[in-house]
Amino acid sequence: MRRAPSWPRHAIMLVVSFLMLVPFYWVVKTSLTGENIYAYPPHIVPVDPHLFHYVDVWYLIPFPRYLLNSVIVTAMAICGNLLFNTAAGYALTKQFPGRRWVVLLFLSCMLIPFQATIIPAYLITSWLGVLNSYLGTALPLLSTIICIFIFKASFEAVPRSLIDAARVDGLSEWRIIVRIMLPLSKSAIATNVILTFIWSWNAFLWPLIVIRTSEMQTLPLGLARFLSVMEDTTGALFAFVVMVLVPGLTIFLMAQKEFIRGLTTGATKG
Amino acid sequence: MTSWYQRKRTRELALVACFLAPALTIFFLYRLLPLGWNVLLSFQSWSPLKAAAWIGVDHYEEMLLDDDVFWDALTNTLIFIGCSPIAIALALAIALLVNSDLRGAAIYRTIVFLSYPLMTVAVGIIWRWLYDERGGFFNYVLRSSGVIDQPVKFLQSFDWALPCVIAADFWQVLGFYMIILLTGLQSIPQHLYEAARVDGVPASARFWRITLPLLRPSIFLCIVVGILNSFTSFDLVYVMTNGGPGHATELLITYIYKVGFGQSRFDYAAALTVVQFLLLVVLTMLANRLAGGNAGSLER
Amino acid sequence: MNWRRFLMHRFFVVPAAVAVLVAGWNIYIAFNDGGIIEGEVRDRAGAPVPGATVIFFERNFVYYQEKQRTVTDAHGAYRFDGMQVHVGQLEARTADGRQSERRQLRLWFRAQNAEVTPLIVDARRG
Numbered sequence: 001m002r003r004a005p006s007w008p009r010h011a012i013m014l015v016v017s018f019l020m021l022v023p024f025y026w027v028v029k030t031s032l033t034g035e036n037i038y039a040y041p042p043h044i045v046p047v048d049p050h051l052f053h054y055v056d057v058w059y060l061i062p063f064p065r066y067l068l069n070s071v072i073v074t075a076m077a078i079c080g081n082l083l084f085n086t087a088a089g090y091a092l093t094k095q096f097p098g099r100r101w102v103v104l105l106f107l108s109c110m111l112i113p114f115q116a117t118i119i120p121a122y123l124i125t126s127w128l129g130v131l132n133s134y135l136g137t138a139l140p141l142l143s144t145i146i147c148i149f150i151f152k153a154s155f156e157a158v159p160r161s162l163i164d165a166a167r168v169d170g171l172s173e174w175r176i177i178v179r180i181m182l183p184l185s186k187s188a189i190a191t192n193v194i195l196t197f198i199w200s201w202n203a204f205l206w207p208l209i210v211i212r213t214s215e216m217q218t219l220p221l222g223l224a225r226f227l228s229v230m231e232d233t234t235g236a237l238f239a240f241v242v243m244v245l246v247p248g249l250t251i252f253l254m255a256q257k258e259f260i261r262g263l264t265t266g267a268t269k270g
Numbered sequence: 271m272t273s274w275y276q277r278k279r280t281r282e283l284a285l286v287a288c289f290l291a292p293a294l295t296i297f298f299l300y301r302l303l304p305l306g307w308n309v310l311l312s313f314q315s316w317s318p319l320k321a322a323a324w325i326g327v328d329h330y331e332e333m334l335l336d337d338d339v340f341w342d343a344l345t346n347t348l349i350f351i352g353c354s355p356i357a358i359a360l361a362l363a364i365a366l367l368v369n370s371d372l373r374g375a376a377i378y379r380t381i382v383f384l385s386y387p388l389m390t391v392a393v394g395i396i397w398r399w400l401y402d403e404r405g406g407f408f409n410y411v412l413r414s415s416g417v418i419d420q421p422v423k424f425l426q427s428f429d430w431a432l433p434c435v436i437a438a439d440f441w442q443v444l445g446f447y448m449i450i451l452l453t454g455l456q457s458i459p460q461h462l463y464e465a466a467r468v469d470g471v472p473a474s475a476r477f478w479r480i481t482l483p484l485l486r487p488s489i490f491l492c493i494v495v496g497i498l499n500s501f502t503s504f505d506l507v508y509v510m511t512n513g514g515p516g517h518a519t520e521l522l523i524t525y526i527y528k529v530g531f532g533q534s535r536f537d538y539a540a541a542l543t544v545v546q547f548l549l550l551v552v553l554t555m556l557a558n559r560l561a562g563g564n565a566g567s568l569e570r
Numbered sequence: 571m572n573w574r575r576f577l578m579h580r581f582f583v584v585p586a587a588v589a590v591l592v593a594g595w596n597i598y599i600a601f602n603d604g605g606i607i608e609g610e611v612r613d614r615a616g617a618p619v620p621g622a623t624v625i626f627f628e629r630n631f632v633y634y635q636e637k638q639r640t641v642t643d644a645h646g647a648y649r650f651d652g653m654q655v656h657v658g659q660l661e662a663r664t665a666d667g668r669q670s671e672r673r674q675l676r677l678w679f680r681a682q683n684a685e686v687t688p689l690i691v692d693a694r695r696g
Contacts, residue, residue, distance in 0.1 A: 091289035117304035
């Protein structure tokens with residue numbers, strides 16, 4: 001059977017790839033250049049490139065502090081997610097009265113986007129007294145419904161014989177989860193971790209609402225604040241952007257497969 | 271025997287309840303309760319200083335009759351949502367190209383998808399710089415190719431600001447649509463195509479009769495994400511234009527934020543949120559109906 | 571658990587590589603953060619200029635202000651100690667009115683030990 005020539009498709013995909021990569025290149029170029037970036041015409045290749053904008057950014061704004069805050073909030077979100085989602089996923093594999101209603105409840109919660117809840121969520125967080133704290137920032141992200149269902153599916157795939165044998169051996173429920181089901185669900189764990197990381201690391205609206213002092217700000221907030229407070233004429237802002245994007249990109253490239261798998265088994269944010 | 275079983279059953283139920291409790295608490299606190307409270311707040315006059323008072327539909331009256339910004343925001347949000355089929359079509363084209371046995375398809379896929387996991391604030395700043403009239407890419411290309419003489423202030427013009435923000439959003443969300451559609455494409459059984467080819471069905475008919483109908487669930491998913499996208503684009507708008515110039519790029523979500531946390535009018539913001547949520551529900555049901563019911567899937 | 575497979579897996583290799591880089595960089599910093607900035611002052615012929623005043627300017631948002639000054643020794647060499655800066659400017663002046671250019675100094679981290687190329691003083695005012 002004659003195959004269609006592949007070079008037109010390559011040509012189109014090359015154009016598409018170029019268009020998708022131009023924004024990255026433009027920003028990296030600006031962060032490295034030593035010229036006045038507002039002079040026209042802008043050069044395609046950085047003029048007199050130097051890495052000192054990155055040094056400037058590190059000391060000009062409390063980048064380590066923002067990084068630490070982001071890391072702590074994300075770590076809390078990941079731990080909470082692993083704990084709560086595993087437990088809920090396991091509970092859903094059992095038969096109990098009202099199971100259908102609980103599943104329906106979860107599914108309906110999936111339909112409520114976060115943006116429809118910001119005002120009362122702020123009031124609730126304030127009432128709980130965790131405003132402007134790590135816990136308050138991480139709290140709405142401590143569990144996601146997609147991940148519960150991912151764990152549920154993964155646990156249901158574990159052969160019953162293994163579980164029964166463990167029960168006969170007298171293992172408690174939690175032990176069963178940790179010793180038997182989790183090791184067999186490594187891909188579910190990886191998916192959960194990467195999805196939570198991306199959502200928590202990139203979260204902007206909720207931290208914007210909850211965080212009130214500048215020491216508690218996370219990276220996205222720090223970036224937005226830099227833009228409005230210190231919108232300067234050098235490449236420092238873009239060095240900041242690159243520094244902010246590098247961790248996210250690294251983790252994404254490392255865990256691409258799991259991330260894509262997590263997205264396609266549920267797609268809308270839980 | 272029976273009492274042992276009952277005790278075991280009770281223990282098991284207690285365990286299930288314990289395991290479900292944390293997740294359920296989070297969702298109750300941050301999804302269900304806020305939804306209900308929003309509706310309640312929208313009918314009240316509430317401030318942190320005095321007690322809530324029931325005022326009925328005053329907020330809705332103000333919103334629909336007096337508030338021009340609301341109508342601007344609503345129009346902009348609808349335009350935003352209306353542009354998502356364009357992005358979905360583009361993503362479908364890319365997915366089809368990538369799905370065919372092209373060498374290096376995995377690299378192309380990664381390049382297109384690279385923009386999705388990025389921090390949206392960073393994406394906003396990147397595109398803000400791309401649109402800049404002095405150092406930006408677009409003005410540079412347009413001016414050096416002679417199309418225009420003077421730089422165009424993209425993000426400050428009333429006509430171009432919203433399309434520019436939408437373009438930035440396209441860049442980020444294209445990869446996501448592509449992945450969803452790619453997964454859908456790969457789940458179409460190959461033997462259908464073989465049978466059609468053997469029967470002499472031309473390629474375009476193969477696309478319209480086999481591929482598209484079987485992609486309906488994926489396309490429906492993309493449309494729902496596109497609707498939600500207009501709500502999650504808060505980050506982009508906040509960083510690129512903050513709703514400006516005037517209210518040309520104001521979306522419902524940015525307006526809600528400004529009213530609720532800028533003007534501290536929580537009750538009015540709650541009414542706006544209710545309207546936004548209703549919009550989401552109506553549009554999703556409409557999309558469901560258009561996709562043939564049942565979220566687009568062909569079987570029961 | 572198969573240890574070899576775990577060690578070769580990207581989830582371990584990538585964070586480990588990052589950790590090694592970060593640790594290595596911090597060790598380098600620990601050995602080089604005395605805040606010592608030293609150099610020489612020469613005239614246009616290349617001869618060292620003793621007794622010249624070298625001024626260090628530190629950055630204050632958009633302008634530079636004087637932070638410290640020192641005098642070159644008999645070999646025309648000067649040295650600042652304990653400078654907790656990562657960016658600044660250096661200028662040399664002699665008693666008879668000669669002045670060097672304003673040399674921009676950019677370091678990789680705060681208090682990095684730096685050896686600056688010689689500052690050239692000549693009669694032309696900077």
